[in-house]
Amino acid sequence: MTGNREEFTVTPWEVRGEVNYERLVVEFGLTPLNKDLYERLTRLAGDTHKLLRRGVFFAHRDLDWLLDKYERGEMFYLYTGRGPSGHTHLGHMVPWFLTKWLQDRFGAKLYFQMTDDEKFLFKPELTLEKTRKYALDNALDVIALGFDPDKTKIFLDTDYIGFLYKIALQFAKKITFSTVRATFGLTESSNIGQIFFTSIQAAPAFIESIITGKNVPCLIPLAVDQDPHFRLARDVAPKLGFYKPAILHSKFLPSLSGGGKMSSSEAMSAIFTTDSPEEVRKKIWNAFTGGRPTIAEQREKGGNPDICPVFHYYAFIFEEDDRALGERRKRCLSGDLLCGECKEDLIKRVTNFLKEHQRKRERARDIVDKFLLRGEQTF
Amino acid sequence: MTGNREEFTVTPWEVRGEVNYERLVVEFGLTPLNKDLYERLTRLAGDTHKLLRRGVFFAHRDLDWLLDKYERGEMFYLYTGRGPSGHTHLGHMVPWFLTKWLQDRFGAKLYFQMTDDEKFLFKPELTLEKTRKYALDNALDVIALGFDPDKTKIFLDTDYIGFLYKIALQFAKKITFSTVRATFGLTESSNIGQIFFTSIQAAPAFIESIITGKNVPCLIPLAVDQDPHFRLARDVAPKLGFYKPAILHSKFLPSLSGGGKMSSSEAMSAIFTTDSPEEVRKKIWNAFTGGRPTIAEQREKGGNPDICPVFHYYAFIFEEDDRALGERRKRCLSGDLLCGECKEDLIKRVTNFLKEHQRKRERARDIVDKFLLRGEQTF
Numbered sequence: 001m002t003g004n005r006e007e008f009t010v011t012p013w014e015v016r017g018e019v020n021y022e023r024l025v026v027e028f029g030l031t032p033l034n035k036d037l038y039e040r041l042t043r044l045a046g047d048t049h050k051l052l053r054r055g056v057f058f059a060h061r062d063l064d065w066l067l068d069k070y071e072r073g074e075m076f077y078l079y080t081g082r083g084p085s086g087h088t089h090l091g092h093m094v095p096w097f098l099t100k101w102l103q104d105r106f107g108a109k110l111y112f113q114m115t116d117d118e119k120f121l122f123k124p125e126l127t128l129e130k131t132r133k134y135a136l137d138n139a140l141d142v143i144a145l146g147f148d149p150d151k152t153k154i155f156l157d158t159d160y161i162g163f164l165y166k167i168a169l170q171f172a173k174k175i176t177f178s179t180v181r182a183t184f185g186l187t188e189s190s191n192i193g194q195i196f197f198t199s200i201q202a203a204p205a206f207i208e209s210i211i212t213g214k215n216v217p218c219l220i221p222l223a224v225d226q227d228p229h230f231r232l233a234r235d236v237a238p239k240l241g242f243y244k245p246a247i248l249h250s251k252f253l254p255s256l257s258g259g260g261k262m263s264s265s266e267a268m269s270a271i272f273t274t275d276s277p278e279e280v281r282k283k284i285w286n287a288f289t290g291g292r293p294t295i296a297e298q299r300e301k302g303g304n305p306d307i308c309p310v311f312h313y314y315a316f317i318f319e320e321d322d323r324a325l326g327e328r329r330k331r332c333l334s335g336d337l338l339c340g341e342c343k344e345d346l347i348k349r350v351t352n353f354l355k356e357h358q359r360k361r362e363r364a365r366d367i368v369d370k371f372l373l374r375g376e377q378t379f
Numbered sequence: 380m381t382g383n384r385e386e387f388t389v390t391p392w393e394v395r396g397e398v399n400y401e402r403l404v405v406e407f408g409l410t411p412l413n414k415d416l417y418e419r420l421t422r423l424a425g426d427t428h429k430l431l432r433r434g435v436f437f438a439h440r441d442l443d444w445l446l447d448k449y450e451r452g453e454m455f456y457l458y459t460g461r462g463p464s465g466h467t468h469l470g471h472m473v474p475w476f477l478t479k480w481l482q483d484r485f486g487a488k489l490y491f492q493m494t495d496d497e498k499f500l501f502k503p504e505l506t507l508e509k510t511r512k513y514a515l516d517n518a519l520d521v522i523a524l525g526f527d528p529d530k531t532k533i534f535l536d537t538d539y540i541g542f543l544y545k546i547a548l549q550f551a552k553k554i555t556f557s558t559v560r561a562t563f564g565l566t567e568s569s570n571i572g573q574i575f576f577t578s579i580q581a582a583p584a585f586i587e588s589i590i591t592g593k594n595v596p597c598l599i600p601l602a603v604d605q606d607p608h609f610r611l612a613r614d615v616a617p618k619l620g621f622y623k624p625a626i627l628h629s630k631f632l633p634s635l636s637g638g639g640k641m642s643s644s645e646a647m648s649a650i651f652t653t654d655s656p657e658e659v660r661k662k663i664w665n666a667f668t669g670g671r672p673t674i675a676e677q678r679e680k681g682g683n684p685d686i687c688p689v690f691h692y693y694a695f696i697f698e699e700d701d702r703a704l705g706e707r708r709k710r711c712l713s714g715d716l717l718c719g720e721c722k723e724d725l726i727k728r729v730t731n732f733l734k735e736h737q738r739k740r741e742r743a744r745d746i747v748d749k750f751l752l753r754g755e756q757t758f
Contacts, residue, residue, distance in 0.1 A: 181567070190556055192559055196572065
């Protein structure tokens, strides 16, 4: 997706430039997550979540329909995932945080897909051995967030293909090359695995319907770049007699280098769950901010939290309290809060979070097998 | 493939018109199976086979290389298969007969692939349930031919995808849409499963190399329409460090209606292994022949065995004795043998063959499980 003045690209395999989310809503055909729906979700959950309150999850498809079903007693399940091309960074976890909250509040089952096949097919330098290693590593981060072991299953596509393949074939039969070209920007030089792949990503949206033999609503919290897969899956679903999956779309945690989405390939642009306190300190100290060139100028004119990745880290993850976040914003705008103090505080919070997360991550090694699906296993 | 005067098409999914095998050799880039190589194969096998003697297997790729390897002590394995879109007819079994002989003479392992996924993807009217049913039915015909239960494994792609998928991904990464378009005539309206499928058909050509961790030569006896899959597989193999599979190409058993290949969709054009004696009689009596419009004319000018499907049935399957076949040909050419007598004799032979085959087919039900591979099983 490219425009005149503000060029940006959002596909499942590339996010580039300053993303204009309002334009994305129009171009992707999403529904903005409005106040009424937010309040309805909050009421049904009995609780709210900062990622919803603060508009990080900004759009949806058929969430209202899913809640209608829920109110009539049709329980939904959750599906999300990760493309394991490297270690997990904090940006990857944004949809996982909301997914965890949704599981807790609604008691929903979760299928978590590791697309080791996808990353192998799309990254020339990656082998299947490497994407498997990353997938098993990333699974530790998922488990460390505290998902319910009785309600959560994680699978690598290459492990679970015995179950997924037949569902994927049904989808593949209904999707042409022209369609994937138009949807993803794939070309005649794309490899035939890339062309087929969207069928594998669609499949988990129908697992529960297939297992139970009756339609089960599915809710997919995801970063908005993954939407095109499910636009296709939703087009095809009724032709196969399935419900369309509902989707909740999040914005991207900005890159510490400024602009765009964090990237696994630029180490300095993101904080990984495996980073040491020293790495965290260095990355945050080197981060782009909304500050002014000099302290004097910042005292006089104030900073700009809206373009500041450091501020976004607080808003997305590291400040639970809305009043404290508002206070931080006001102090930044007024020139009272300088970037040094703000960064120092973030370093502390990130370091504390990672210390605890890394401890849970290590403990996850003992229970990861309980989460993993293989062959033709189901819950 | 289309020409000026004699139009014909040969792709893995369509064979139409009168096939010109000499032109196919040129267009596909095959090597004719010459006398030297035939004699070498005969010497190494310690025996000959009518399908080789009579030029039904007419071309190859790298068979000489495979025999070099064999003579240096590198044992090869066999791979062939079937697209299960209906019951087995006698034409399908032509490559199986030679495969059985190769297994017996060389003691080679055989992997037999049932492409239930392919037939689902390419036939709009078929479901995965139907292609599975046909695959399990067709497997009985394979077993009935007497393949060695200790050296033969049969698998449905959807059952064995747990093992095949990772090999297929390696291939898929090296093949573009442009390539499958050029190789198979697929288009932008082809579904994305069809586009991916050739990777699944390539995979078994490398199973033994993957299992044993060292390169193992593979020989694929097939009907020539399947060659394009392995042209691609052979292009990609060295890029992945594998040997190229060697190929042995057979002609098609002609349609009883005259011209082209027998077709599962035209019941009268082919004899199915499940046909009753009455059906056999009716089909052969109604068959096109190389005979003349009247008995008087035939007595005078003689028949034409070269265009006669009935004669080809003898040559491909139902006459072991070369002298008897030559005698039949001579009697036909001279007008001594009339079509009625020739058909009546064929009816007897086919009926006897099928009576015995159907008995073995029923017995195969008890042992089919021993042959089937699932999940990530290997020999």
